[in-house]
Amino acid sequence: MKKAEENIFKVFMIIAALIIIGLLLFILGTIILKGVPALSWNMITKLPGGGFYLGREGGVLNAIVGSLYVIAGAVAISIVISLPLVMYINFYLPHKSPLAGIVRFSFDILLGVPSIVYGAFGFALMIFLGMRASLAGGIITVAMLITPIMMRSFDEATKLMPRDLPDSLLSLGSTKYEMIKVIMRQLMPGFVTAALLATGRGIGDAATVLFTAGYTDNLPGSLSQPAATLPLSIFFQLGSPVAEVQNRAYASALILTFLILILSFAARYFSSKFSRNRL
Amino acid sequence: MTGTNHKIRIESLNVNIDGQHILKNIDLTIPGREITCVIGPSGCGKSTFLKSLNRMHDENPDVNVSGSIFVDNQDIYDRNINVIDIRKKMGLLAQHPCPLPMSVFDNVAYGPRIHSLDSKKEISKTVEHYLRLAGLWDEVKDKLHSSAAPLSLGQQQRLCLARGLATEPEYILGDEATSSLDPISTKKIEQLFVTLKEEYTIILVTHILRQARRLADYIVFMYLGEIIEAGPADEFFNNPKQQLTKDYIAGSFS
Numbered sequence: 001m002k003k004a005e006e007n008i009f010k011v012f013m014i015i016a017a018l019i020i021i022g023l024l025l026f027i028l029g030t031i032i033l034k035g036v037p038a039l040s041w042n043m044i045t046k047l048p049g050g051g052f053y054l055g056r057e058g059g060v061l062n063a064i065v066g067s068l069y070v071i072a073g074a075v076a077i078s079i080v081i082s083l084p085l086v087m088y089i090n091f092y093l094p095h096k097s098p099l100a101g102i103v104r105f106s107f108d109i110l111l112g113v114p115s116i117v118y119g120a121f122g123f124a125l126m127i128f129l130g131m132r133a134s135l136a137g138g139i140i141t142v143a144m145l146i147t148p149i150m151m152r153s154f155d156e157a158t159k160l161m162p163r164d165l166p167d168s169l170l171s172l173g174s175t176k177y178e179m180i181k182v183i184m185r186q187l188m189p190g191f192v193t194a195a196l197l198a199t200g201r202g203i204g205d206a207a208t209v210l211f212t213a214g215y216t217d218n219l220p221g222s223l224s225q226p227a228a229t230l231p232l233s234i235f236f237q238l239g240s241p242v243a244e245v246q247n248r249a250y251a252s253a254l255i256l257t258f259l260i261l262i263l264s265f266a267a268r269y270f271s272s273k274f275s276r277n278r279l
Numbered sequence: 280m281t282g283t284n285h286k287i288r289i290e291s292l293n294v295n296i297d298g299q300h301i302l303k304n305i306d307l308t309i310p311g312r313e314i315t316c317v318i319g320p321s322g323c324g325k326s327t328f329l330k331s332l333n334r335m336h337d338e339n340p341d342v343n344v345s346g347s348i349f350v351d352n353q354d355i356y357d358r359n360i361n362v363i364d365i366r367k368k369m370g371l372l373a374q375h376p377c378p379l380p381m382s383v384f385d386n387v388a389y390g391p392r393i394h395s396l397d398s399k400k401e402i403s404k405t406v407e408h409y410l411r412l413a414g415l416w417d418e419v420k421d422k423l424h425s426s427a428a429p430l431s432l433g434q435q436q437r438l439c440l441a442r443g444l445a446t447e448p449e450y451i452l453g454d455e456a457t458s459s460l461d462p463i464s465t466k467k468i469e470q471l472f473v474t475l476k477e478e479y480t481i482i483l484v485t486h487i488l489r490q491a492r493r494l495a496d497y498i499v500f501m502y503l504g505e506i507i508e509a510g511p512a513d514e515f516f517n518n519p520k521q522q523l524t525k526d527y528i529a530g531s532f533s
Contacts (some may be wrong), residue, residue: 094340164377168439171333172390172446173367182389186380277426278380 031257035250043251048217055242060252063233064259065219066135070229071203073139074146078198081143082151083191087180090158091166104155110148116207118145123211136223138213145208146198153197157190162279185275192271200260206231230256285311285351285449285480287332292346294327294336301327303504305346309497314472314481316495316512318488320533324504325484329454332482333369334362350450367394370448372456376435378427379442383410383419386427386438390446405445413441414467433464440471451475453483457490469494488528492516500524 046059089100122141131137165186169179184191202208206229214226215236230252237249287309294302302324309315317325327336334355336342347354355365367390379386387406391397397405406423410416415437419430427438436456443451453472457465472481472494485491491498491512498515500508500523508515508524519525526532 096341162377164373164375165379167335167338168371168373168377169379170338171335171366171371171373172393172443173363174393175363178393182379182381275380277382277385277428279378279428 028257031250031253034247035252035254038244038247038251039254040251043248044255047219052217053236053240053242053245055240055244060228060230060233060248060255062217062219062228063230063252064255066138066213066216066227067203067230067256067259069135069220069227070138070142070209070213071199073135074142074202075150075195075199077139077143078147078150079195081147082154082194085151086154086158090155091176091180091183104152107148107151111152114207115145115205116210119208119211122208126212132224133212133214133226134224135213135220135227138209138227138229139223141208141212142202142205145205146202149201150194150198153194154191157187157194160190161186165279186278188271188275189278192267196264196267199263203260204231204256206235230259287450287480287482288349288352290347290349292328292331292344292348294324294331294345295343296327296339297341301504302331305506307499307506307509309480309482309499311480312476312478313496314476314483314494315497315499316491317482317484317499317501318486318491318527319501319507320527321486323501325486325501326454328501329371329452329482329484332450332452333366333371335366335371337362367446368448369450369452370443370446372436372440372443372451372453374455375459376432376439378430378435378438381427382424383427383430383438384423387441387445390442394446396445396447409441409445410438412444413437413471415441431464433460433467436460436464436468437471440468444475449479451479451481453481453485455484455486458485458487465490486533488530488533500527502527 040059042057043059044064045061046057047062048058048060049056052058085103089097089103093100118141122137122144125140126132126134126137161183165183166179169182170176174182209227209229209232213229213232215228215232216226217228220227234249234252234256237245237252240246240249287307289305289307289309292302292305293300305328317328319325330336331344332348332350332355336344344356347356349355350365350368353360379389381389384403384406387409388402391402391405407416410419415434418434419438427435430438436459440456451472457468460468469490472483475481476496483490483494495512498508498510498512499506500515502523508519508521515524516528519528
């Protein structure tokens with residue numbers, strides 16, 4: 001009887017794992033099968049020319065560059081907010097501080113807010129500030145979307161740190177700031193993971209940038225100009241009645257996937273250099 | 280090392296944690312340049328006592344400390360005292376070795392660097408000096424610039440000792456500093472303490488009675504947050520005055 005229990009549970013675990021792997025393979029397979037034939041050098045080096053969405057020549061360089069600009073700005077803003085906040089609630093506030101609880105709870109709720117709501121909120125904010133759809137608007141709105149993810153993942157990574165480390169540093173006569181500088185080395189891989197999670201979420205989101213970053217066939221020349229993004233580019237190409245353009249949407253999705261892959265490898269590489277002496 | 284009247288005088292020290300009275304009216308004088316062992320059963324407040332000596336209780340708002348601790352005739356709980364200076368002066372060797380996430384060299388150089396004790400040229404001499412003092416130099420001299428994490432526990436603890444000594448403390452506090460080590464490493468650390476007492480005042484918390492017998496010049500016996508008996512080790516072990524002490528030494532409870 002115990003043996004049967006064990007086996008049934010094992011089967012469930014294996015099925016669950018297979019479903020996840022299968023789903024990933026299915027999505028990747030679709031993108032690759034439909035995308036690779038449409039992928040060309042032009043796709044990543046050219047701007048969409050006139051009639052691109054109706055099947056004419058061109059590429060999605062506008063969206064690649066725009067997406068990179070938006071996510072770089074958003075991640076930078078998000079780190080600047082999350083990092084000090086996480087250090088503050090973990091190392092400056094007392095252990096059972098109600099303020100830390102309130103902060104964590106607020107971010108847990110913000111985590112569940114749909115991205116279209118951030119988009120609408122960002123749009124309202126921009127109207128209030130008299131801004132037009134622009135790179136700056138996109139950056140701010142995507143930063144709002146990803147900061148809860150960044151902050152909560154930073155926070156969880158920080159909680160997993162060996163508790164003896166802060167005490168040893170303090171007992172050597174470190175100030176809190178000196179202590180945090182050392183702790184950062186220990187936490188770097190966790191922080192990179194958090195930043196990557198946030199990047200993946202932010203770079204792939206369409207609803208936040210729809211009203212705020214706008215869309216353009218050109219490269220954004222300044223923060224106040226609109227910027228194209230890959231998710232919206234995919235959306236517009238999929239909306240085309242021309243089958244060839246629809247396939248290009250899959251090629252764009254492939255490009256987006258590769259971008260995330262490259263960013264992940266690069267970030268992991270640099271973080272392992274930085275923290276090779278971790279405990 | 281300043282002055283010859285190295286000593287610690289504690290006056291009516293009371294510590295409350297979360298409303299619980301952990302240390303009760305401690306009055307004690309700890310002699311300088313000797314090894315003082317604080318012994319007693321688990322939960323008697325030994326570690327709490329040690330933490331009040333380098334003001335680590337400051338980090339926890341649930342802990343309330345009252346009374347005075349005079350180190351070299353200076354009350355370390357005085358409002359005008361900088362807690363950083365106190366912690367630099369009172370080097371702590373914790374129960375579990377915790378190397379910093381840096382190379383072996385940087386671990387030892389950490390204290391001198393943050394306290395600006397040495398110039399850049401001198402620092403490698405300092406590191407070598409303290410690693411030799413901790414008896415670790417020969418084992419790590421070829422891997423000074425690799426991580427401290429792969430060292431054995433015993434090596435890590437000696438590294439922590441070297442790191443603490445490099446900060447140039449005048450007192451060494453040991454919180455069951457050998458309890459997670461193997462017998463050989465324990466012996467090495469104990470021998471180090473005996474060497475170090477010529478220059479430092481050493482206060483060790485231990486629950487191992489035999490260790491206290493081996494090392495102590497002076498004994499403080501605590502039970503349920505109170506000092507039951509304190510005195511020179513010979514007197515304490517050979518001629519205890521309190522019944523509780525006699526029972527503890529005899530092993531009736533531990």
